Amino acid sequence: MKAPENIEIAGEPIPLSLRLQRGELLAADCPSRSVLKHVTSQWGVLVLLVLLEGTKRFSEIRKKVNGVSEKMLAQTLQSLESDGFLIRKSFPVVPPHVEYSLTPLGMEVATHVSTLADWIESNLTRIIDARNHIQSK
Amino acid sequence: MKAPENIEIAGEPIPLSLRLQRGELLAADCPSRSVLKHVTSQWGVLVLLVLLEGTKRFSEIRKKVNGVSEKMLAQTLQSLESDGFLIRKSFPVVPPHVEYSLTPLGMEVATHVSTLADWIESNLTRIIDARNHIQSK
């Protein structure tokens, strides 16, 4: 993260608590890097998309996100939870019943992720056309 | 990709060539998956951000994207080029001089990537706060 500079407006210093500390993704040691990794990880993106539809059980997410293994899904859910993007609600029953849903913070990222995902889905043919065009050179 | 269904409007079938085939990221074998991988790869995201600023040389990109190795940068640039997101212009000089710039297609994705990246940078403190809150439970 950027070290907060001593900004002031009209001679009045802005209190630290009110100043927003912006992350810098281009800085190798900025904590935003790990957030980006979690959010844009292969399965992270897809899990966020699915959870935008609403609360889902572990097994439901697994069914929707075609190809994810139980191990990777569990891992992905844990990292997204640890970043505060989703909450895990476990019911004390057997067999286990666990529900995942986006937090307000999670909905915000997921919305941006969804926009990007939509663009890719919508423009797939353009991309494939471009691919073929480049290949044939 | 979704198999094109036989859609028609007002009794008139839409020719295959005109119908847009949407990708489906949730389908394991959809080609959109590899595009997503390239675009949201750790270094792919950051390269796209840097190239939004304009044409850049290999070494300039490497300097801006803190932490990327030459190997990974070369690999990332190649995959983004193969998807038609950027063009590589090599000048026949020694030492080598190579310039990379976004294609119109690349600018579109990069814009969406940038929106997501901006959100993460802007909300880092919220995320870190959420992280700490979760940890302390």
Add this chain to the structure above:
DNA sequence: TGTGCGTACTTACTTTTAGTAAGTTTATCA
């Protein structure tokens, strides 16, 4: 009393990917 079932994981192991460091190329300049 025991056997199987369902769900959400976890663990051990293999394969793939990423990271690191050193090498390659070649015109130009000291």
Add this chain to the structure above:
DNA sequence: TGATAAACTTACTAAAAGTAAGTACGCACA
């Protein structure tokens, strides 16, 4: 003659992802 610079490439190691099997446990059924 030899060092230099820029953009890669290659060989090797470390880390991450994929695969498959195991674990926990309360309930239903035999």
